[in-house]
Amino acid sequence: MDISEFIEKEPVLKDVANKKETVWINKSKKSGNEVWKNFPFSENDIKDAEKRLERFAPLLMEYFDDTKETNGIIESPLRKISNMENLLKEKTKFEGNLFLKMDSHLAVAGSIKARGGIYEVLSYAEKLAIDAGMLSINDNYKKLASKEFRNFFSKHTIQVGSTGNLGLSIGISSAALGFKVIVHMSNDAKQWKKDLLRSKGVEVVEYDGDFSKAVELGRKKSNENPSSYFIDDENSKTLFLGYAVAANRIKKQMEEQSIRVDKNNPVFFYIPCGVGGSPGGVSFGLKKIFGDNCHIFFVEPTHAPSMLIGMDTGLNGDISVQDFGIDGKTEADGLAVGRPSGFVGKLMEPIISGIFTIDDYKLFEYMRYLDKSEGIRIEPSACASFEGPAKLFEYGATKEYLKSSNIFDIRKNIQHISWATGGNLVPEGIMEEYLKTYLK
Template sequence: MEELFLDLSKKGRNEMDESQIDFKDIKAAKTEWALLAPVIAEIFSEVKHTGGVIDSPLYPAENLYNDLDDELADRVFLKGDHQLPIAGSIKARGGIYAVFQHAIALAEGNGFSLKGNYNWLLSDKAQELFEDYYLEVGSTGNLALSIGISGSALGFKVRVHMSDDAKEWKKKLLRSKGVEVIEYEGDYEKAIAIGREESEKNPKSIFIDDENSRLLFLGYSTAAFYLEKQLEGLNLLGENIPPIFVYLPCGVGGAPGGIAYGMKYIFGDKVYPLVVEPETAIAVSKALIDDDRELIFSSNSNEFNFTKGDGRTVADGLAVRNPSPLVMESTGNLFAGGYILDDSEILNSMALLYDLENLKVEPSAASGLKGPKSVNKLLKANGYENIAAEAIHIVWLTGGSMLPENDWQNYYDQVKK
């Protein structure tokens, strides 16, 4: 199954809900990243050469789209968050930011005055303070890696609540970092609910809530500032900014929501963020369709029929069935639509990305690859030829550099068979 729906109504800053996230918050988050960068560079050798900046390349996708839709070949780009340092996925943006912000708040709450000088986080006193506290999270895997790696590096005890279908290699890697992994029968929703409840019982436990964390959201939102510079460097942002379609693999919606909010702040009604979800784990798309919006469907009808799946999917990072309330309140009306596909299409995209661009990602990260072709076709079929002709497309590759070679090869072999 492949389904696409679009809302092309103009939505800029005026439509952004500031009840939970304010414009000044994302500007403050940008400043916080800059203040933290020297400390992050000191802790993690892999970002020494960037001065502690955590960002990823922006790749042209000419080879891929010469094969998929040659008229798009010079207008599609791949945002390589699968190569983000430290945690190897888009979750590095939110998870690492949240961990360091919690550490700062904890220090100041215990009488240490940091005043924007975060070198104190490298001190023995910081280690002594943090080792008495737990950081906890419910996760399907990548957020757990982000929080587990950065939290342990600061000295926290980290506890991760995971459903039993989470990938074994992620559990093994977490345990190698000293993280306690607790597994639950059932799906992600059960793991996060129990994890949240257990954390509330412990006064020295901090639960980083994937469904409702402002800090995660703000960490993701700052990706838009880096992307703006990259687009400027490619001379893609002239006096008249072109329409920008962004394809964001989506679980509860935290990372897509944060990035969409940041991009709307910068580009206003010129950007069209789309969530990408597997058909067995539809969360945000369902909420968008139920929102009584003016939608264009790939089926050229006004109906969109699907049943709520069991949540099992090869795209394990997307295996959730309920959206984040924070994201839907702050960003729900800013999403321009959704793209829904089945596991075979996700795996085919993963293999195609390697065959034509020599990039290895985990399946969920490749799920948006065929979005630009489908959107381009839908725009032209519904009288939006001018947008189709001018638009650039950004496919967000959200994770995979930590995926073991054998696991990647098994996915690839499934396609080739």
């Protein structure tokens, strides 16, 4: 593939090809009702997902003690991080108020994948049980923890391809319900994640190559088994809707904390992006809830800017970072994706504001900043979310975006929310190693 034409047409791709930190502004973003013209999902789809999660709450409390405090609802705190905010103000041109959405501390799986991954496992379990005449949606779903249901689920296999966190969420939840689980992992997945899965009775199959290879071969193996169900991170509508449920919940949290969102108090979200499923689903929900007062940026490693390349060229899943001569290798294992989801990239065209790229060494710098200032520890890939607020007021392209959106003059009123996508399950020894990692 000749990429020179793309680079000539869109100069930002020259920086991308050179693995230089940059920002891409989405020219296809729409406003008002135009966002939802021909969009395949509605608010009713989100409500349906919310109701399903409520039905499963009694079962989740039965299996996972860390869900009891929230009555079986898997949700994370939203925290004002004033010390980190002050640190960014000292070191960058940051203005506004800084918050951390702590999906790093979600119950069961300790990452954003606890939203979509667990939701799809539960959706599949519900369908199997209802189709078998064993369950009605009016039942108390606690009954699914019985020996009868565990034996029933054990006859079925769930498979997934993952760089780590999606595999953890699906492996842990599927095994708890009694399913046989196979997680197909690329060789850039962290060893501790493989070890944790195996300790839960999950079969882990490892592959040379990147995430896309693990997904491709996992899908192929699953298709060979009629009693196997493949959870497809690249194309799953169910995963997407599980993530979208986050929006109504964060709206409630913001109201409880008196965080205003309106034309004069816009909210900016910054979400690390790998293949795109989790940030895409969350973004759909956020845009539905907050509309034009909401501005969403993804953040990708300079060595794996797959969603940026896919969306900017318009080729989405039909182009990879390798086509640009980029290796796809990054310390942000959850973001080590060479080819984005074409399904999600297309859906994000009218929704997101843009995408930042970040050098790996900064992931560890932000980790140390957060640990030092707030005593909060999240994994390196989650720390990509701080690049947005740190650089929003530094790039010419983002300053122009703020001006054209009539925000530049009220920039001190911006509510910035960095989405911490994972980290709570990282073993303490490895977290200590991360904090001592210095790259250049």
